[in-house]
Amino acid sequence: MADRVLVTLDGEVRDADAPLLHADDFGVLRGDGVFETLLVRKGRACAVELHLARLAASAEAADLLEPDRDAWRRAIGVALKEWGDEREGVLRLVYTRGREGADVPTAFLLMTPVAERVEKARRDGVSVVTLERGFSADLAQRAPWQLLGAKTLSYATNMAALRHAESVGADDVVFTSSEGYVLEGPRSTVLVARGRSLVTPPPEQGILPGTTQQALFDLAGERDLVARYEPLRPADLVVADGVWLISSVALAVRVHTLDGHALTPRFPVGELEKLVDEAVDAAR
Template sequence: MTTPQVLLLSPIPADADAPENALRASLRFVPPTEPILTAFDAGAGRGDGIFETLGVSDGRARGIDAHLARLEASAVKLDLPAPNLAQWREGVEALLDALPSTGQASIRLVITRGTGSGPTCWLTGTPVASDFPERTDGIRVATLSRGYANDVGENAPWLLVGAKTLSYAVHMAALREAKRRGADDAVFTSTDGFALEGPTSSLILRQGNTLVTPAIQHGILAGTTQADLFSFLESVGFECVYRRIPVGELLQSDAAWLVSSVRLAAPITAVDGTAILTDLALTARMNAALLA
């Protein structure tokens, strides 16, 4: 089956120990053309909600536990009802059964604040036809200021940095600006001179035998794909470090990547028009590990 799948979820309280048949009964497949939101849903009207996107390879979803944990953490940040993780896991498994057993796909989990009577929840499963040439050809990035300092997450938690919210207008605007500058993607920077992350991806740098990513306590969304890669890289002898990264290190490192759940590891080939070093052999190993 190559058409997108839509699965509505009727929320079960997080502390309810629901039996498997009740979890299954709370899920309902609907045609992808069937409307599932009212015009008054806070997710549509205000972007007030959260989501997660899982990559799927040959019928297996990557990082289910990590994505569910991040969904739960985002719900806390937005004062949304805690998700019943067993119920959402059942939804992921139902979509995996409905999606093709070979090739790549994506699964998205969405919770909005709804219309006032409770959250609106659904999952989608979409086969991915792209072969992602960026994994081998690389991407050019532009550095774009996010407009606040590196420690904003600690000083202004109401800005929701570190939560994966539906409010992606700024992220999409950053991608459009990067393209206007002749780049393929962007790396956000802080006003005090640190590299942060991409609009839809995590940043990783290689410096000798050490792989570095920005520390998540400084307004960075915890990257599930980045965490998977760090586990793999440590297993093959690399040192992996979380710390603040001055913007200048983008040009001075031995290699750099933007990594995400569906595109996986895309090597950065240029920063603001300046070519940088790449490591295509390590890129291939990283992507092979993720796909496996």
């Protein structure tokens, strides 16, 4: 079984070990492009339509050509077939501005195994540090060119924050705005429970609208839970009944420690994790 599957948007399966990009692709030169990351399990991709909608929104924000959703759906089908239905996978949809002077986007899909780090986080939860993101919560509204709500390929800062967390002995990060609001993780949405309410920061605060959070909020109402957006401070996380980092691949990861303080989970153990699991299946 191949441990990586590479498919271009035309549906052609490529050799994942052979070069694919040109040296003048703006995706490489400037991180100029957008992407999505989906979970694949039991031979199916989770929440495809939510991801394609966000890909289109990111592309619009970045002034890229509107993605051809049917072509992406077909190419996803090809990648799934190549991957099989026995193991989980991570499917990245990559859409760059293309080569210098060409005006043709570069578009491909790459499937890889789920990292061990993710399995461990799902099982054991994570310790988290709060780190400054360096902008105010209202910047996204004032400065659309910052592309704050778009999933662009420029993730170097997010990765650097994760390395910093690791250097101080933590597993993950919660970014805060310059006024001290909780924003998001470098690759996840922050979610807290207060009684039977689920709360996440408003996307207008310059964070990526999470597909997992969207799927969860769509289902929560049917399960005697109230889901809402509300600005949060780190102190709100400390007193919450539960804190999670939620995302497409890791799903719901419990935060057990925040800035060195052990958190006390009062929300029924496993309930949220199960709900997120169901929600991403329902969002197919």
